[in-house]
Amino acid sequence: MGFDMFKKILFATSATEASDHAARVAFYIAASYQSSLSIFHVLGVPTRGYSQVVIDIKTKEEVDVDEDYTAWVKEEVKTYYEKHLDGSFDYTIDVAVGFPAREILRQAKAIKPDLILIGGSTGDEDGSVYKKNSAGSTLQKVAKAAKCPVLVVNRPAASFWGGLSNIVFGTDFSKTSDKAFDFAMKIAKTLDCEMNVFHALDITSLHTGKMLSQDEIEQQIRESLRKIRARYEPRLKELKAYSMDVSEGIPYIEIVKYARDKFADLIVMAHHSKKGASDDSGLGGNVEQVIVRAGCPVISINK
Protein backbone atom coordinates (compact mmCIF):
# COMPACT_ATOMS: atom_id res chain seq x y z
CA MET A 1 0.00 0.00 0.00
CA GLY A 2 1.45 3.40 -0.96
CA PHE A 3 1.19 5.99 1.79
CA ASP A 4 2.19 9.52 0.84
CA MET A 5 2.74 10.57 4.47
CA PHE A 6 5.65 8.17 4.69
CA LYS A 7 6.84 8.30 1.10
CA LYS A 8 10.36 9.34 1.90
CA ILE A 9 11.81 8.46 5.31
CA LEU A 10 15.11 9.61 6.72
CA PHE A 11 16.25 6.95 9.16
CA ALA A 12 19.07 8.32 11.29
CA THR A 13 20.97 5.48 12.86
CA SER A 14 24.10 4.75 14.83
CA ALA A 15 24.02 1.31 13.16
CA THR A 16 24.55 -0.20 16.59
CA GLU A 17 22.31 -2.15 18.94
CA ALA A 18 20.98 1.16 20.31
CA SER A 19 19.22 1.75 16.99
CA ASP A 20 17.94 -1.80 16.49
CA HIS A 21 14.47 -1.11 17.82
CA ALA A 22 14.11 2.02 15.72
CA ALA A 23 15.37 0.00 12.77
CA ARG A 24 12.59 -2.53 13.23
CA VAL A 25 10.04 0.31 13.00
CA ALA A 26 11.82 1.90 10.03
CA PHE A 27 12.00 -1.31 8.03
CA TYR A 28 8.42 -2.24 8.89
CA ILE A 29 7.11 1.13 7.67
CA ALA A 30 9.28 1.09 4.56
CA ALA A 31 8.19 -2.43 3.62
CA SER A 32 4.52 -1.92 4.47
CA TYR A 33 4.03 1.43 2.76
CA GLN A 34 6.61 1.20 -0.04
CA SER A 35 8.56 4.11 1.39
CA SER A 36 11.90 5.13 0.07
CA LEU A 37 14.28 4.80 3.02
CA SER A 38 17.32 6.99 3.38
CA ILE A 39 19.57 5.30 5.94
CA PHE A 40 21.80 7.97 7.38
CA HIS A 41 24.75 7.38 9.63
CA VAL A 42 27.02 9.97 11.21
CA LEU A 43 30.23 8.03 11.47
CA GLY A 44 32.10 10.29 13.82
CA VAL A 45 32.75 13.68 15.26
CA PRO A 46 35.76 15.75 14.13
CA THR A 47 38.48 16.08 16.74
CA ARG A 48 38.58 19.81 15.98
CA GLY A 49 36.65 22.13 13.68
CA TYR A 50 36.68 21.13 9.98
CA SER A 51 39.30 18.46 10.64
CA GLN A 52 39.18 15.25 8.61
CA VAL A 53 40.43 13.42 11.67
CA VAL A 54 37.36 12.14 13.47
CA ILE A 55 36.56 9.99 16.46
CA ASP A 56 34.74 6.99 15.04
CA ILE A 57 31.54 6.38 17.02
CA LYS A 58 31.88 2.63 16.96
CA THR A 59 35.56 2.10 17.62
CA LYS A 60 36.10 5.40 19.47
CA GLU A 61 39.44 5.62 17.70
CA GLU A 62 40.76 8.62 15.82
CA VAL A 63 40.57 7.96 12.09
CA ASP A 64 41.43 9.93 8.99
CA VAL A 65 38.27 10.08 6.94
CA ASP A 66 38.77 9.78 3.21
CA GLU A 67 36.70 8.28 0.39
CA ASP A 68 37.89 4.75 1.13
CA TYR A 69 36.98 5.00 4.77
CA THR A 70 33.54 6.43 3.96
CA ALA A 71 32.90 3.63 1.46
CA TRP A 72 33.98 1.06 4.03
CA VAL A 73 31.61 2.51 6.66
CA LYS A 74 28.73 2.48 4.13
CA GLU A 75 29.42 -1.17 3.47
CA GLU A 76 29.48 -1.85 7.22
CA VAL A 77 26.07 -0.21 7.63
CA LYS A 78 24.73 -2.24 4.71
CA THR A 79 26.05 -5.44 6.24
CA TYR A 80 24.57 -4.55 9.61
CA TYR A 81 21.09 -4.23 8.11
CA GLU A 82 21.53 -6.89 5.46
CA LYS A 83 18.66 -9.15 6.55
CA HIS A 84 16.17 -6.24 6.34
CA LEU A 85 17.31 -4.98 2.94
CA ASP A 86 15.50 -7.69 1.05
CA GLY A 87 14.38 -5.66 -1.93
CA SER A 88 10.87 -4.95 -0.64
CA PHE A 89 11.59 -1.20 -0.63
CA ASP A 90 14.03 1.32 -2.10
CA TYR A 91 16.85 2.55 0.07
CA THR A 92 20.03 4.57 0.03
CA ILE A 93 22.83 4.63 2.56
CA ASP A 94 24.62 7.88 3.31
CA VAL A 95 27.29 8.63 5.85
CA ALA A 96 28.53 11.94 7.17
CA VAL A 97 30.98 13.40 9.64
CA GLY A 98 30.00 15.96 12.24
CA PHE A 99 27.72 16.56 15.17
CA PRO A 100 24.87 14.11 14.68
CA ALA A 101 21.92 16.45 15.25
CA ARG A 102 23.34 19.07 12.90
CA GLU A 103 24.18 16.51 10.22
CA ILE A 104 20.77 14.84 10.45
CA LEU A 105 19.05 18.20 10.09
CA ARG A 106 21.36 19.07 7.19
CA GLN A 107 20.49 15.80 5.45
CA ALA A 108 16.80 16.43 6.09
CA LYS A 109 17.13 19.84 4.48
CA ALA A 110 18.77 18.26 1.48
CA ILE A 111 16.40 15.37 0.84
CA LYS A 112 13.19 16.82 2.32
CA PRO A 113 11.81 13.64 3.88
CA ASP A 114 8.18 13.18 4.91
CA LEU A 115 9.38 11.76 8.19
CA ILE A 116 12.59 11.57 10.18
CA LEU A 117 12.90 8.36 12.16
CA ILE A 118 15.42 8.28 14.93
CA GLY A 119 16.34 5.83 17.68
CA GLY A 120 17.66 6.17 21.18
CA SER A 121 21.10 7.20 22.30
CA THR A 122 24.05 4.94 21.79
CA GLY A 123 23.46 3.81 25.36
CA ASP A 124 27.05 4.17 26.47
CA GLU A 125 26.54 7.57 28.03
CA ASP A 126 29.96 8.05 29.55
CA GLY A 127 31.91 6.86 26.58
CA SER A 128 29.68 8.09 23.78
CA VAL A 129 31.45 10.17 21.21
CA TYR A 130 28.16 11.81 20.31
CA LYS A 131 27.28 12.93 23.82
CA LYS A 132 30.76 14.07 24.73
CA ASN A 133 30.54 16.77 22.13
CA SER A 134 27.01 17.99 22.51
CA ALA A 135 24.67 19.17 25.22
CA GLY A 136 21.43 17.24 25.28
CA SER A 137 20.68 14.23 23.20
CA THR A 138 20.62 14.07 19.43
CA LEU A 139 17.02 12.97 19.29
CA GLN A 140 15.87 15.87 21.44
CA LYS A 141 17.69 18.36 19.24
CA VAL A 142 16.35 16.86 16.05
CA ALA A 143 12.80 16.66 17.38
CA LYS A 144 13.00 20.29 18.37
CA ALA A 145 14.37 21.69 15.12
CA ALA A 146 13.09 19.45 12.33
CA LYS A 147 10.73 20.89 9.72
CA CYS A 148 8.95 17.58 9.20
CA PRO A 149 7.40 15.12 11.66
CA VAL A 150 9.94 13.21 13.71
CA LEU A 151 9.24 9.66 14.80
CA VAL A 152 11.28 8.66 17.82
CA VAL A 153 11.79 5.13 19.10
CA ASN A 154 13.82 5.77 22.20
CA ARG A 155 13.27 2.71 24.37
CA PRO A 156 13.33 -0.93 23.27
CA ALA A 157 9.76 -1.11 24.61
CA ALA A 158 8.81 1.47 21.98
CA SER A 159 9.71 -0.86 19.16
CA PHE A 160 7.38 -2.40 16.62
CA TRP A 161 5.22 -5.17 18.06
CA GLY A 162 2.96 -5.99 15.18
CA GLY A 163 1.22 -3.10 13.50
CA LEU A 164 -0.26 0.32 13.76
CA SER A 165 -3.88 0.35 14.84
CA ASN A 166 -4.17 2.47 17.93
CA ILE A 167 -3.04 6.10 18.18
CA VAL A 168 -2.90 8.37 21.20
CA PHE A 169 -3.00 12.05 20.34
CA GLY A 170 -1.93 14.35 23.18
CA THR A 171 -3.21 17.89 22.94
CA ASP A 172 -2.71 21.17 24.76
CA PHE A 173 -5.28 22.91 22.50
CA SER A 174 -2.65 25.05 20.77
CA LYS A 175 -2.51 25.74 17.03
CA THR A 176 0.43 23.37 16.68
CA SER A 177 -1.63 20.70 18.40
CA ASP A 178 -4.29 21.21 15.74
CA LYS A 179 -1.62 20.59 13.11
CA ALA A 180 -0.55 17.44 14.95
CA PHE A 181 -4.19 16.39 15.11
CA ASP A 182 -4.50 16.74 11.32
CA PHE A 183 -1.45 14.51 10.94
CA ALA A 184 -2.78 11.94 13.43
CA MET A 185 -6.17 11.93 11.71
CA LYS A 186 -4.57 11.35 8.34
CA ILE A 187 -2.71 8.31 9.64
CA ALA A 188 -5.78 7.04 11.50
CA LYS A 189 -8.00 7.35 8.43
CA THR A 190 -5.51 5.81 6.04
CA LEU A 191 -4.62 2.90 8.28
CA ASP A 192 -8.06 2.51 9.86
CA CYS A 193 -6.75 3.16 13.37
CA GLU A 194 -8.53 3.82 16.61
CA MET A 195 -7.75 7.30 17.95
CA ASN A 196 -7.60 8.30 21.60
CA VAL A 197 -7.48 12.03 22.25
CA PHE A 198 -5.97 12.97 25.57
CA HIS A 199 -5.33 16.13 27.51
CA ALA A 200 -3.26 16.13 30.67
CA LEU A 201 -4.15 18.84 33.12
CA ASP A 202 -0.97 20.15 34.67
CA ILE A 203 -1.72 20.55 38.36
CA THR A 204 1.82 20.85 39.60
CA SER A 205 2.11 23.94 41.76
CA LEU A 206 5.12 24.97 39.69
CA HIS A 207 2.78 25.39 36.73
CA THR A 208 -0.32 26.78 38.41
CA GLY A 209 1.47 28.88 40.99
CA LYS A 210 -0.86 27.57 43.69
CA MET A 211 -2.29 24.40 45.07
CA LEU A 212 -5.61 23.70 43.33
CA SER A 213 -8.57 22.45 45.31
CA GLN A 214 -10.22 19.22 44.18
CA ASP A 215 -13.28 21.19 43.07
CA GLU A 216 -11.09 23.41 40.88
CA ILE A 217 -9.34 20.39 39.38
CA GLU A 218 -12.62 18.68 38.55
CA GLN A 219 -14.01 21.88 37.09
CA GLN A 220 -10.96 22.17 34.84
CA ILE A 221 -11.31 18.52 33.80
CA ARG A 222 -14.91 19.14 32.75
CA GLU A 223 -13.90 22.27 30.83
CA SER A 224 -11.09 20.42 29.07
CA LEU A 225 -13.39 17.59 28.07
CA ARG A 226 -15.87 20.09 26.63
CA LYS A 227 -13.02 21.69 24.73
CA ILE A 228 -11.90 18.32 23.31
CA ARG A 229 -15.45 17.52 22.23
CA ALA A 230 -15.94 20.86 20.53
CA ARG A 231 -12.53 20.93 18.88
CA TYR A 232 -12.00 17.33 17.77
CA GLU A 233 -15.12 15.20 17.98
CA PRO A 234 -16.76 16.29 14.71
CA ARG A 235 -13.74 14.94 12.83
CA LEU A 236 -13.20 11.95 15.11
CA LYS A 237 -16.60 10.71 13.98
CA GLU A 238 -14.98 9.90 10.63
CA LEU A 239 -13.09 7.07 12.38
CA LYS A 240 -14.27 3.60 13.31
CA ALA A 241 -13.39 4.07 16.97
CA TYR A 242 -12.24 6.93 19.16
CA SER A 243 -12.17 8.07 22.75
CA MET A 244 -11.57 11.36 24.56
CA ASP A 245 -10.05 11.65 28.02
CA VAL A 246 -8.61 14.16 30.44
CA SER A 247 -6.71 13.48 33.60
CA GLU A 248 -4.73 15.54 36.04
CA GLY A 249 -1.15 15.17 37.14
CA ILE A 250 2.30 15.64 35.69
CA PRO A 251 1.48 15.84 31.97
CA TYR A 252 4.25 13.69 30.51
CA ILE A 253 3.70 10.96 33.09
CA GLU A 254 -0.04 11.02 32.46
CA ILE A 255 0.43 10.74 28.70
CA VAL A 256 2.87 7.85 28.98
CA LYS A 257 0.52 6.07 31.42
CA TYR A 258 -2.50 6.71 29.24
CA ALA A 259 -0.74 5.34 26.16
CA ARG A 260 0.27 2.26 28.11
CA ASP A 261 -3.26 1.68 29.39
CA LYS A 262 -4.64 2.07 25.87
CA PHE A 263 -2.00 -0.26 24.40
CA ALA A 264 -1.16 2.51 21.96
CA ASP A 265 1.09 1.77 18.98
CA LEU A 266 1.88 5.43 18.44
CA ILE A 267 1.71 8.75 20.28
CA VAL A 268 1.35 11.94 18.23
CA MET A 269 2.10 15.26 19.89
CA ALA A 270 3.00 18.79 18.92
CA HIS A 271 6.44 20.05 19.76
CA HIS A 272 6.86 23.57 21.16
CA SER A 273 3.14 23.67 21.16
CA LYS A 274 2.84 26.31 23.83
CA LYS A 275 5.07 29.20 24.57
CA GLY A 276 5.36 28.05 28.13
CA ALA A 277 8.42 27.89 30.24
CA SER A 278 8.78 24.14 30.03
CA ASP A 279 8.80 23.71 26.29
CA ASP A 280 10.75 26.73 25.19
CA SER A 281 13.42 26.82 27.83
CA GLY A 282 15.41 24.00 26.33
CA LEU A 283 15.43 20.34 27.19
CA GLY A 284 12.99 18.63 29.48
CA GLY A 285 9.63 19.87 28.14
CA ASN A 286 6.61 17.60 28.17
CA VAL A 287 7.00 16.36 24.60
CA GLU A 288 10.65 15.61 25.11
CA GLN A 289 9.90 13.73 28.31
CA VAL A 290 7.21 11.71 26.53
CA ILE A 291 9.65 10.95 23.71
CA VAL A 292 12.22 9.66 26.18
CA ARG A 293 9.82 7.65 28.36
CA ALA A 294 7.08 6.31 26.08
CA GLY A 295 6.52 2.60 25.59
CA CYS A 296 5.59 3.13 21.95
CA PRO A 297 6.97 5.28 19.11
CA VAL A 298 6.27 9.01 19.38
CA ILE A 299 5.75 11.38 16.48
CA SER A 300 6.56 14.95 17.28
CA ILE A 301 5.19 17.68 15.03
CA ASN A 302 6.82 21.08 14.90
CA LYS A 303 5.13 24.31 13.98
Place this chain on the structure above:
Amino acid sequence: MKKKILVIDDDLNIRDYLVSLFTDNGYDAYIAGDVKEGIKEATKIKPDLITLDIEMPGEWGPRFYRQMSQDPELKNIPVIVISGLSGHQYAVVKAVASLTKPFDRDELLAIVKETLN
Protein backbone atom coordinates in the same frame (compact mmCIF):
# COMPACT_ATOMS: atom_id res chain seq x y z
CA MET B 1 -9.30 -30.52 38.72
CA LYS B 2 -6.39 -30.05 36.36
CA LYS B 3 -5.29 -26.49 35.55
CA LYS B 4 -5.70 -25.44 31.93
CA ILE B 5 -2.91 -23.89 29.88
CA LEU B 6 -3.44 -22.38 26.45
CA VAL B 7 -0.38 -22.34 24.16
CA ILE B 8 -0.49 -19.67 21.43
CA ASP B 9 2.33 -20.12 18.93
CA ASP B 10 2.50 -20.42 15.14
CA ASP B 11 5.39 -22.91 15.34
CA LEU B 12 3.97 -26.43 15.32
CA ASN B 13 7.10 -27.90 16.90
CA ILE B 14 6.96 -25.49 19.82
CA ARG B 15 3.25 -26.15 20.28
CA ASP B 16 3.79 -29.92 20.34
CA TYR B 17 6.70 -29.60 22.72
CA LEU B 18 4.81 -27.35 25.14
CA VAL B 19 1.71 -29.54 25.05
CA SER B 20 3.80 -32.62 25.93
CA LEU B 21 5.66 -30.72 28.63
CA PHE B 22 2.49 -29.44 30.27
CA THR B 23 0.48 -32.67 30.01
CA ASP B 24 3.43 -34.70 31.36
CA ASN B 25 3.46 -32.39 34.35
CA GLY B 26 -0.19 -32.68 35.23
CA TYR B 27 -1.79 -29.83 33.29
CA ASP B 28 -4.39 -29.81 30.54
CA ALA B 29 -2.92 -28.12 27.46
CA TYR B 30 -4.76 -26.45 24.57
CA ILE B 31 -3.35 -24.88 21.42
CA ALA B 32 -3.92 -21.96 19.08
CA GLY B 33 -1.84 -21.05 16.02
CA ASP B 34 -2.62 -17.34 15.81
CA VAL B 35 -4.22 -14.43 17.64
CA LYS B 36 -7.71 -14.96 16.27
CA GLU B 37 -7.73 -18.62 17.20
CA GLY B 38 -6.17 -17.72 20.55
CA ILE B 39 -9.03 -15.39 21.45
CA LYS B 40 -11.57 -17.98 20.33
CA GLU B 41 -9.95 -20.75 22.40
CA ALA B 42 -9.39 -18.55 25.44
CA THR B 43 -13.04 -17.47 25.41
CA LYS B 44 -14.16 -21.08 25.11
CA ILE B 45 -11.92 -22.82 27.66
CA LYS B 46 -11.11 -19.94 30.08
CA PRO B 47 -7.53 -21.13 30.69
CA ASP B 48 -5.72 -20.62 33.98
CA LEU B 49 -2.57 -19.54 32.14
CA ILE B 50 -1.54 -18.62 28.60
CA THR B 51 1.85 -18.91 26.90
CA LEU B 52 2.15 -16.40 24.10
CA ASP B 53 4.48 -16.07 21.13
CA ILE B 54 5.18 -12.53 19.89
CA GLU B 55 5.87 -12.68 16.16
CA MET B 56 3.13 -14.59 14.36
CA PRO B 57 1.59 -14.39 10.90
CA GLY B 58 -1.13 -11.74 10.79
CA GLU B 59 -1.54 -10.16 14.17
CA TRP B 60 1.27 -10.37 16.70
CA GLY B 61 1.10 -11.54 20.30
CA PRO B 62 0.75 -8.08 21.85
CA ARG B 63 -2.52 -7.72 19.89
CA PHE B 64 -3.79 -10.83 21.59
CA TYR B 65 -2.82 -9.36 24.95
CA ARG B 66 -4.59 -6.10 24.14
CA GLN B 67 -7.77 -7.91 23.14
CA MET B 68 -7.80 -10.21 26.16
CA SER B 69 -7.16 -7.24 28.45
CA GLN B 70 -10.35 -5.64 27.19
CA ASP B 71 -12.40 -8.74 27.93
CA PRO B 72 -13.58 -8.86 31.57
CA GLU B 73 -13.55 -12.67 31.51
CA LEU B 74 -10.01 -12.96 30.19
CA LYS B 75 -8.17 -9.92 31.46
CA ASN B 76 -6.85 -11.47 34.67
CA ILE B 77 -5.41 -14.62 33.11
CA PRO B 78 -1.62 -14.65 33.59
CA VAL B 79 0.48 -14.65 30.42
CA ILE B 80 3.98 -16.00 29.89
CA VAL B 81 5.69 -14.67 26.76
CA ILE B 82 7.87 -17.20 24.93
CA SER B 83 9.61 -15.68 21.94
CA GLY B 84 12.81 -15.60 19.95
CA LEU B 85 12.38 -11.97 18.92
CA SER B 86 14.97 -9.54 20.28
CA GLY B 87 13.59 -7.29 22.98
CA HIS B 88 10.52 -9.50 23.53
CA GLN B 89 10.69 -8.82 27.25
CA TYR B 90 9.39 -5.30 26.51
CA ALA B 91 6.49 -6.40 24.33
CA VAL B 92 3.92 -7.27 27.00
CA VAL B 93 4.56 -5.13 30.04
CA LYS B 94 2.22 -7.05 32.32
CA ALA B 95 3.33 -10.59 31.40
CA VAL B 96 4.29 -12.66 34.45
CA ALA B 97 7.47 -13.76 32.67
CA SER B 98 9.18 -13.47 29.30
CA LEU B 99 11.33 -16.38 28.14
CA THR B 100 13.66 -16.51 25.18
CA LYS B 101 13.51 -19.40 22.72
CA PRO B 102 15.14 -21.85 23.15
CA PHE B 103 13.98 -21.77 26.75
CA ASP B 104 14.86 -23.85 29.78
CA ARG B 105 12.03 -26.32 30.48
CA ASP B 106 12.68 -26.39 34.22
CA GLU B 107 12.59 -22.61 34.39
CA LEU B 108 9.29 -22.55 32.50
CA LEU B 109 7.76 -25.27 34.70
CA ALA B 110 8.88 -23.45 37.83
CA ILE B 111 7.24 -20.22 36.63
CA VAL B 112 4.04 -22.08 35.67
CA LYS B 113 3.92 -23.82 39.04
CA GLU B 114 4.52 -20.61 40.94
CA THR B 115 1.93 -18.71 38.91
CA LEU B 116 -0.77 -21.35 39.14
CA ASN B 117 -0.29 -22.06 42.83
